[in-house]
Amino acid sequence: MNSPELLMPAGSLQKLKFAYAFGADAAYVGVPLFSLRARENEFSFEKLKEATELARSMNKKLYVTANIFARNRKINSFESQIDDWATLKPDALIMSDPGLISMVKKRHPEIPIHLSVQANCMNWQAVKFWHEQVGVERVILSRELQVNEIKEIKDRVPTVELEAFVHGAICIAYSGRCLMSSYFSYRDANQGVCDNSCREKFHIYETSPLQDKEYYVEDLRNKGQFYQIDEDEHGTYIMNAKDLRLIDHLKEIADAGVCSFKVEGRTKSEYYVSMVARSYRQAIDDVMAGKNFDPKLIEELDKVANRGYHTGFMVNTPKEEGQNYDTSVPRFYTQKFGGFFIEQTGEIPAPAGYKTLEVRNKLKLGDKGEIITPDYRSIPFEITDIINQKMEKVESAHGGAGACFVRCDELNIPNMSLLSVHA
Ligand code: SF4
Structure with missing residues (x-):
């Protein structure tokens, strides 16, 4: 068996560098207008070009995500942009809209297409159709599938490449085919502007304060708005899925024929990307x-922000253990x-005996943790001295204020090593 690919998200050029440095074989990035990360996404054409050059120089792969379901008004601009993307020779485009896929197939048949999870490919007939009739090289499977499926x-379709999500946040709907965000805040998840409605806080009333019907929820971002909820023989479904974590099931997933393990999280930090990679x-x-x-x-993955973990649908159908009822924020x-x-x-070079640190969260004297290097070392560390850029000794340093010296x-700490401190 060839080693399956580790495919990491990269919401910025900087995160891409961390993904590759910490072990990714491939990464996916998207252009804001056509991918499902319209916000917090810096990938202009120039940045895409830089990303492609970086990938080539490191012998890594780069996939460009263009997986929205486009409205008519986006067709012309898509047509003008694909010619530019083609000049970069991306390793693949990740797409879901059949119309846009047909445009790429016609204009640039040399670009491989990976069918996005948004297309909800859930059975072998669908995979066969996309692979044999449409010509997509790879199918990114729905997160709702089990390993035996x-x-x-x-x-049944041995020539297709299969990619599966193994880590990260998951939708409570079929992989993004969800209108909740459109409904709550007029932000369409299928146009890349999901507001994560399913993870927000809701208050449940057995009897609404406004009317005397049973079972209402109140969206706490919009107090005073009540939504009636139903209950069936299995209960009532209030949303906030735990995060997917399949790190201890990789062998069985690879044995099932998956050649690419995908991690979600283009909006997450460099720390998340590095630690997970x-x-x-x-x-x-090891597999x-x-x-x-x-x-x-498992302990390593517990270090990064998460909503609690579960194994999604890959191992068993998740029941209540797949939901986090306690909180709406990663904690x-x-x-x-x-x-x-x-x-x-x-x-400004670092004074002798100090290293330059780009600060991301507040640090103070006495904080303990570890330095995590791209070459897989974890070195225990305590902050005993901080110097700011005016060369003054200080007791703390803050994220957003730039770099300091610790x-x-x-001595042998490569650049891009992370400082991880106990929460
Ligand atoms: S609101 Fe939740 S379920 Fe719907 S698309 Fe956004 S993340 Fe997915």
Whole structure:
């Protein structure tokens, strides 16, 4: 078996560098107008070009996401942009709209197409259709499939490449085919502007304060707005799915025929991208080396922000353990992102015995944690001295204020190493 690909999200050029440095084989980026991350997405054509050059120089792959379901008004602008993208020779386009796919097939048949999870491909006949009739090289499977279903798909359509999500946030709807965000805040998830309505806080009333019907929820962002909810024989469904984590099931998923393990999270931090990439890199390498799963990797993934983890539909149909009823914000994590080490800030070199740190979250003297390097070392660390850019000793440093210098006796710390401190 060839080693499955580790495919990481990259919401920015900087995150792309971290993804590759910490073990990704491939990454996906998207242009704001045509991918499902319309916000917090810096990928102009120029940035895409830089990203492509970076990928080539590191012998990695780069996939460009253009997976919206387009309205008529986007057809012409899509047509004018695909010619530009083609000049970059992307390793693949990730797409879902049959109309846009047919345009690419006609104008640039040399560009491989990976069918986005948005297309909700859930059975072997659908995979066969997309692969054999339309000509997509790879299908990104719906997150609602179980591993035995994936195996049957691969058995019946052996020439298709299959990609599956193994980590990250999941929709409570069929992978984004959801109108909730449109309904609550007029932001259409299928145009890339989902407001994550399903993760917001709702208050449940057994009897509405306004009318005397039973079971209402109040959206706490819009107090005073009540929505009636129903209950069937299985209960009532209030939303906030836990995050997917399949790191300890990679062997069975690979055995079922999946060649690419995908991680969600283009809006997440460099810390998230790096920590998750590093953990899955080790897990994949261990599978290929015939080693048992290392349970320490579970602890590594507990360090980054998450909503609680579960195994989605891959192993079993999730029941109540797949939902997080307690909170609407990510809060389960054991460490926080202090920052990352850089060569220097502007023209100012670090004083002897100090390293330059780009600060991301507040740090103070006495904070303990570890330095995590791209070459897979974890070095215990305590902040004993901080110097700001005016060369003054200070007791704390804040994210957003740029870089500072921290005393660091460990000399061999490569740039891009992360500072992770106990939460
Ligand atoms: S609101 Fe939730 S379920 Fe709907 S598209 Fe957004 S993340 Fe997915």
